[in-house]
Amino acid sequence: MTPDFENLERELLDIRQDIHRHPEIAFDEHRTSDIVAGKLTSWGIEVHRGLARTGVVGTLRAGSSNRAIALRADMDALPIQEANQFDHRSQNHGLMHACGHDGHTTMLLGAAKVLAQSLNFDGVVHFIFQPAEENEGGGRVMVEDGLFDLFPAEQVYGMHNMPGIPAGSFAMRTGPIMAAFDSFDITIRGKGTHAAMPHLGIDPVAIAAEVIAALQTIASRVINPLDNVVLSVTQFHAGNAYNVIPEEVKLAGCTRSFLSHVQDQIEQTMGRIISGVTAAHGATFDFDYRRGYPPTINTEAGVAAAAAAAVDVVGPDKVNTETPPLMGSEDFAFMLQERPGSYIFIGNGDGEGSCMVHNPSYDFNDQIALTGVQYWTRLVERELPA
Ligand SMILES: [Zn+2]
Numbered sequence: 026m027t028p029d030f031e032n033l034e035r036e037l038l039d040i041r042q043d044i045h046r047h048p049e050i051a052f053d054e055h056r057t058s059d060i061v062a063g064k065l066t067s068w069g070i071e072v073h074r075g076l077a078r079t080g081v082v083g084t085l086r087a088g089s090s091n092r093a094i095a096l097r098a099d100m101d102a103l104p105i106q107e108a109n110q111f112d113h114r115s116q117n118h119g120l121m122h123a124c125g126h127d128g129h130t131t132m133l134l135g136a137a138k139v140l141a142q143s144l145n146f147d148g149v150v151h152f153i154f155q156p157a158e159e160n161e162g163g164g165r166v167m168v169e170d171g172l173f174d175l176f177p178a179e180q181v182y183g184m185h186n187m188p189g190i191p192a193g194s195f196a197m198r199t200g201p202i203m204a205a206f207d208s209f210d211i212t213i214r215g216k217g218t219h220a221a222m223p224h225l226g227i228d229p230v231a232i233a234a235e236v237i238a239a240l241q242t243i244a245s246r247v248i249n250p251l252d253n254v255v256l257s258v259t260q261f262h263a264g265n266a267y268n269v270i271p272e273e274v275k276l277a278g279c280t281r282s283f284l285s286h287v288q289d290q291i292e293q294t295m296g297r298i299i300s301g302v303t304a305a306h307g308a309t310f311d312f313d314y315r316r317g318y319p320p321t322i323n324t325e326a327g328v329a330a331a332a333a334a335a336v337d338v339v340g341p342d343k344v345n346t347e348t349p350p351l352m353g354s355e356d357f358a359f360m361l362q363e364r365p366g367s368y369i370f371i372g373n374g375d376g377e378g379s380c381m382v383h384n385p386s387y388d389f390n391d392q393i394a395l396t397g398v399q400y401w402t403r404l405v406e407r408e409l410p411a
C-alpha cells in the first residue's frame with residue numbers, strides 16, 4: 026500500500042505540536058510514552074514498555090528474515106521556560122521541547138506507521154523511544170536494562186535535527202560526530218581569616234584562581250593539539266563578605282573530548298595540577314571527576330547506509346557526509362557502543378529566525394518531518410531488502 030503522505034503530514038503535525046504543548050523531562054515522560062505506545066498499538070505494532078522506566082520499544086516484522094535493525098528517537102524536554110507565543114507553545118511552566126525531541130519522536134512514529142502499512146522489507150524493525158537524553162543518560166539506562174538482549178538488533182541508527190543546516194538536508198560523518206562529556210567538582214580548602222590579615226590564613230580564592238589558570242594548560246600544552254578538547258570551569262562559589270577570606274572554594278565544570286585515552290589524560294592531569302597547586306600553598310582539596318557520555322562514534326558502514334538512504338530521499342546535493350564533529354554530547358553514544366550504526370543530522374533550517382537548540386525561542390521545523398520519515402523508511406528498505 027502506498028502511504029498517503031498528505032494525510033500523514035497533517036497527522037504528524039498534530040502529534041508533534043501536541044507533544045510540544047506537553048513537554049516532560051527525564052524519566053517523567055509518562056504522557057509522551059502513552060501517546061507513543063498508543064499510536065504504535067493502533068498501527069498493529071507490538072509494544073514493550075518500561076525499559077528505563079518510560080522507554081517504549083515497538084517491534085514490527087515483515088517477511089521471513091530474522092535480521093533486525095533498531096531506530097531510535099528521544100522523547101524528553103528541557104527545564105527551559107519557552108519564549109515562543111504560538112498556539113502550540115508549552116503548557117507546562119518551566120519546561121520546553123527546546124531540543125526538538127518532540128520532532129524526533131514524531132518522525133519515528135511516522136516511519137513506524139508507513140512501514141506497518143507498506144511492510145516493504147524483510148526482517149525485524151525495533152523502534153526505540155528513549156527517555157532522558159538530556160543529562161540523565163536514558164539511553165545508557167535502556168542498554169543496562171537489557172535493550173539489545175530483548176531486542177537483538179544488528180545495527181542501530183539515530184537522527185537529530187540541527188538548526189543552521191538547510192531544512193531537510195542531511196549531514197553526517199564517519200568516526201566521532203559528538204564529543205564525550207565528563208563533569209567535575211573541586212573543593213579547595215584553605216584557612217579563613219580577616220581579609221586585612223591574609224598572612225594569618227590560607228586564601229583558597231587566590232589558589233582557586235591559580236588552579237583555573239593552570240587547568241587551561243591541559244588543552245593548550247598537554248593534549249595533542251590534533252585531539253580536540255574543551256575544559257570549562259563553569260562554577261566558582263566562595264565567600265559572602267567583603268572583609269572575610271573564606272575557608273573554602275567550590276569549583277565545577279565539564280570537559281569534552283573524543284577519545285577515551287584523552288579522557289584519561291585530562292582526568293590525571295587535572296588531579297596532578299590541583300594537587301600540586303594546592304600543596305604549593307598549603308591548602309587541601311577534594312576532586313571528583315565523573316565520566317558522563319562517551320563520544321558518539323559512527324561506523325563507516327553505518328554512515329554509508331545512512332547516506333544512501335538520505336540520497337534516495339533528497340538527492341546527493343543535500344547530503345553532506347563530511348560534516349565536522351560537534352563538541353556537544355549525546356547519549357545515543359551508549360547504543361553505538363553496543364551496536365554498529367550511525368547518528369546523523371537533519372537540517373532544521375538556516376534562514377532568519379532559526380535559532381539553536383536549547384534556546385527558549387527554538388522550535389522544531391514541521392516542514393522537515395516528512396523528509397525524516399522518508400529517511401527512516403528508506404533506511405529500513407535498503408538495509409532489510411524485501
Ligand atoms: Zn539537547
Ligand SMILES: [Zn+2]
Nearest residue numbers: 124126158185
Ligand atoms: Zn537533543
